[in-house]
Amino acid sequence: MNFGFTDEQELLRQEVRKVLDAQAPMAEVRRLAETPEGFSRELWKQMGELGWLGLTIPEAHGGAGLGWVDLVVLLEEAGRSLLPSPLIATTLAAATIADAGSALQQARWLPRLADGTAIGSVAVLEAGDRLDPAGIQMRGAPVGDGWQLGGEKRAVLDGAAADLLVVAFRTGDGAEDIALALVERGAAGLRIESTPSLDATQRVARVHFDAVAVLPDAVLGTPGRAAPVLARLLDRGAVAVTAEAVGAAEQAVRLTVEYAKQRVQFGSPIGRFQGVKHPLAEMYVDVESFRSLLYYAAWCLDEGDAETTRAVSMAKAYASEAFSRIGIDGVQLHGGVGYTWEYDIQLYLKRSKWVRPTFGDADFHYDRIARIRTEAA
Amino acid sequence: MDFHLTPDEQAFRDEVRAFLDELLPPGRHPSDPEFLSTWQRRVREKRWVGFSWPREVGGGGGSIMQQVILKEEMAKRRAPALGTCFMGLAWVGPAIIEYGTEAQKQRFIPDILDGKVQWCTGYSEPGSGSDLASLQCRAVRDGDHYVVSGQKIWTSIAMWSQWMILLVRSDPAAQGKHDGITCLLVEMDSPGLTVRPIRNMSGTSIFAEVFLDDVRVPIEQRLGAEGEGWKVTVSALAHERSSIAEVEGLLRKLDELVELARASTKNGRPALDDDGIRRRIARFETRIAAMRMNGMRFLTKQLKGEPLGADTSINKLHRAALEIEMGDLALEIQGSDGALEKEIDGGRWQRFALSWPEVVIGGGTPNIQRNIIAERVLGLPKD
Numbered sequence: 033m034n035f036g037f038t039d040e041q042e043l044l045r046q047e048v049r050k051v052l053d054a055q056a057p058m059a060e061v062r063r064l065a066e067t068p069e070g071f072s073r074e075l076w077k078q079m080g081e082l083g084w085l086g087l088t089i090p091e092a093h094g095g096a097g098l099g100w101v102d103l104v105v106l107l108e109e110a111g112r113s114l115l116p117s118p119l120i121a122t123t124l125a126a127a128t129i130a131d132a133g134s135a136l137q138q139a140r141w142l143p144r145l146a147d148g149t150a151i152g153s154v155a156v157l158e159a160g161d162r163l164d165p166a167g168i169q170m171r172g173a174p175v176g177d178g179w180q181l182g183g184e185k186r187a188v189l190d191g192a193a194a195d196l197l198v199v200a201f202r203t204g205d206g207a208e209d210i211a212l213a214l215v216e217r218g219a220a221g222l223r224i225e226s227t228p229s230l231d232a233t234q235r236v237a238r239v240h241f242d243a244v245a246v247l248p249d250a251v252l253g254t255p256g257r258a259a260p261v262l263a264r265l266l267d268r269g270a271v272a273v274t275a276e277a278v279g280a281a282e283q284a285v286r287l288t289v290e291y292a293k294q295r296v297q298f299g300s301p302i303g304r305f306q307g308v309k310h311p312l313a314e315m316y317v318d319v320e321s322f323r324s325l326l327y328y329a330a331w332c333l334d335e336g337d338a339e340t341t342r343a344v345s346m347a348k349a350y351a352s353e354a355f356s357r358i359g360i361d362g363v364q365l366h367g368g369v370g371y372t373w374e375y376d377i378q379l380y381l382k383r384s385k386w387v388r389p390t391f392g393d394a395d396f397h398y399d400r401i402a403r404i405r406t407e408a409a
Numbered sequence: 410m411d412f413h414l415t416p417d418e419q420a421f422r423d424e425v426r427a428f429l430d431e432l433l434p435p436g437r438h439p440s441d442p443e444f445l446s447t448w449q450r451r452v453r454e455k456r457w458v459g460f461s462w463p464r465e466v467g468g469g470g471g472s473i474m475q476q477v478i479l480k481e482e483m484a485k486r487r488a489p490a491l492g493t494c495f496m497g498l499a500w501v502g503p504a505i506i507e508y509g510t511e512a513q514k515q516r517f518i519p520d521i522l523d524g525k526v527q528w529c530t531g532y533s534e535p536g537s538g539s540d541l542a543s544l545q546c547r548a549v550r551d552g553d554h555y556v557v558s559g560q561k562i563w564t565s566i567a568m569w570s571q572w573m574i575l576l577v578r579s580d581p582a583a584q585g586k587h588d589g590i591t592c593l594l595v596e597m598d599s600p601g602l603t604v605r606p607i608r609n610m611s612g613t614s615i616f617a618e619v620f621l622d623d624v625r626v627p628i629e630q631r632l633g634a635e636g637e638g639w640k641v642t643v644s645a646l647a648h649e650r651s652s653i654a655e656v657e658g659l660l661r662k663l664d665e666l667v668e669l670a671r672a673s674t675k676n677g678r679p680a681l682d683d684d685g686i687r688r689r690i691a692r693f694e695t696r697i698a699a700m701r702m703n704g705m706r707f708l709t710k711q712l713k714g715e716p717l718g719a720d721t722s723i724n725k726l727h728r729a730a731l732e733i734e735m736g737d738l739a740l741e742i743q744g745s746d747g748a749l750e751k752e753i754d755g756g757r758w759q760r761f762a763l764s765w766p767e768v769v770i771g772g773g774t775p776n777i778q779r780n781i782i783a784e785r786v787l788g789l790p791k792d
């Protein structure tokens with residue numbers, strides 16, 4: 033039994049922290065958030081060179097062939113810095129191609145996603161905001177051996193920057209009749225519309241499909257049989273977002289603790305008052321607890337463990353709920369300065385608003401946990 | 410990261426399971442006295458009583474991992490306790506092993522292991538609860554005795570105990586409030602010692618007031634040096650492990666809660682079909698899993714030889730909230746009958762819903778745990 037990180041993983045953490053502290057300090061993050069693209073192409077290139085983008089991509093395709101436990105280390109640090117980058121989007125696209133793509137599809141895309149010359153993303157969610165297969169209403173119209181897609185996908189992570197989208201669509205009326213296809217930037221009929229987020233360090237887009245052609249060689253795996261692949265994609269997404277949430281929430285607590293130590297009122301640092309120190313203690317308890325759940329979920333993903341879905345849901349449910357509260361309490365405990373644009377704590381509150389719904393909010397995941405428990409009995 | 414057991418650990422787990430299969434086959438009701446005495450004899454033969462203690466003193470010399478496996482397997486089957494001298498095994502014994510003289514070890518440890526005695530804990534006083542170090546019970550040296558006068562309160566099982574581990578103030582002039590405290594081992598039938606049971610809110614009596622009026626305690630019953638009582642007891646309380654056994658207990662409770670929700674109705678439907686109730690149960694399940702995973706992380710630290718520090722307060726807070734909220738949801742699911750004393754299941758849930766203070770207050774209150782985390786982990790100023 034060992035629930036800790038290896039020396040290599042600790043080294044990775046140090047490296048990531050060092051690079052991000054130097055290249056993406058908060059002033060730089062704030063600057064990037066105001067640029068049209070929202071992230072630094074230069075740093076992105078460097079992330080590719082450092083091997084961060086291909087961390088979980090197989091070695092045969094130019095990646096490091098590591099697991100989700102390793103990725104968690106990277107994402108925690110990215111979350112701590114509120115690093116704006118299409119890292120999660122690209123990792124999820126690559127993982128799905130590695131999971132269900134043909135040898136040809138893998139050889140074509142994975143090396144480019146690994147070195148950052150291509151940015152990937154996943155287009156799943158639609159207007160109904162449902163994450164289960166039934167929520168996928170976009171119907172592929174059969175055309176020759178392929179399909180034609182019409183409709184709209186929402187909350188596509190870094191959609192505006194993406195060179196490649198993994199798109200989920202429906203092939204029939206059966207709940208599980210799901211297919212996944214690769215659609216490239218610039219495809220005829222594809223229009224990508226940026227939708228500004230509350231959290232400016234996080235870019236999302238709405239993607240419009242107007243008779244977009246999907247040729248047979250663009251389909252991942254067997255059309256109509258992709259529901260399990262989609263389910264794994266959503267689990268990975270929830271783990272990735274939770275990993276960033278751990279880093280971000282921990283940093284929000286740290287900022288608030290530091291503030292509580294130096295702000296003096298009634299002749300004492302406010303951190304001496306229990307109305308301040310007890311919420312801070314609760315925040316710490318929560319971060320450590322969803323961190324533990326996250327590590328377990330990542331380990332389950334790597335092991336292909338039967339517990340994976342339940343473990344993922346627990347981590348994301350707890351994180352969605354707790355990080356939201358941490359964002360609010362963090363701002364509140366800062367007093368008036370917490371409400372200013374200048375102080376960083378507000379950026380973490382905004383991040384929590386993005387984390388909460390992305391890949392399922394607390395209710396979505398609690399419902400899944402309840403279903404697993406009551407169906408097993 | 411790896412949650413798999415090593416082959417040795419697996420072998421040990423299989424040994425425990427085989428033992429449980431033999432003694433606790435399904436359907437066996439583990440409460441008849443004859444069974445319980447066989448059980449205690451057999452687990453003692455296995456050296457699973459005092460399993461973490463060194464073999465020289467009669468313990469089992471189990472590794473940290475083996476202790477966890479043993480506790481976990483036992484809790485999963487709702488096995489009876491390993492040994493009967495609860496406080497002796499939990500902290501009095503460990504304190505004696507660490508600070509006791511050779512004579513004290515020989516005198517006290519075997520009886521604790523064999524369950525021949527019961528120990529109680531005389532720390533809290535009417536004026537000293539959370540602020541335990543302010544305790545006033547006085548001990549004055551008189552030749553080869555201490556003469557003790559004062560009062561203790563909330564002393565669990567005092568009325569059934571033969572011995573008490575007692576904290577007294579031996580030097581009122583000492584500088585800090587943690588100095589000048591001494592730890593004594595006192596016989597409950599000593600002249601001048603009286604016990605008066607206190608009735609608690611569930612109507613039973615498990616704790617008592619203990620009055621000491623010039624009670625003479627021989628100096629060879631002092632544990633550790635004079636004035637070192639605080640250190641002796643603090644280190645003994647730190648013997649509490651990483652809460653993995655508590656997790657199993659909570660999981661069994663959760664199973665029962667799910668069954669209760671299945672069997673009860675709300676708005677004409679099974680309560681288990683109600684979204685609100687389902688989510689609350691899923692939330693408990695998530696908190697319990699968080700405790701387990703936190704426990705695993707603490708355990709990993711322990712296995713690397715790192716101190717646990719204030720980490721255990723995290724799971725104490727989770728456990729406190731779970732004990733309160735799970736009992737409360739049970740009564741809520743029962744509706745109007747939940748407010749009756751014994752209408753459902755003989756009042757089992759009512760008793761559960763009224764007993765959380767044993768865990769929530771007895772082991773240091775949630776506010777105190779929050780102070781510990783805020784001050785020792787986050788480095789906030791003391792209040």
Ligand SMILES: Cc1cc2nc3c(=O)[nH]c(=O)nc-3n(C[C@H](O)[C@H](O)[C@H](O)COP(=O)(O)OP(=O)(O)OC[C@H]3O[C@@H](n4cnc5c(N)ncnc54)[C@H](O)[C@@H]3O)c2cc1C
Nearest residue numbers: 530531532533538539563564565766767770771774776777
């Ligand atoms: C079932 C049970 C069994 C027990 N068994 C034993 C036993 O065997 N031996 C023994 O010695 N003791 C025992 N105790 C006593 C137990 O350790 C004390 O009750 C506990 O430490 C709290 O002390 P108190 O009751 O004096 O409450 P107080 O310390 O008076 O606390 C009252 C309230 O004030 C809060 N509070 C106190 N100080 C602070 C602070 N600094 N900051 C914020 N809030 C604060 C507390 O959180 C609590 O909510 C037992 C208690 C119970 C309930």
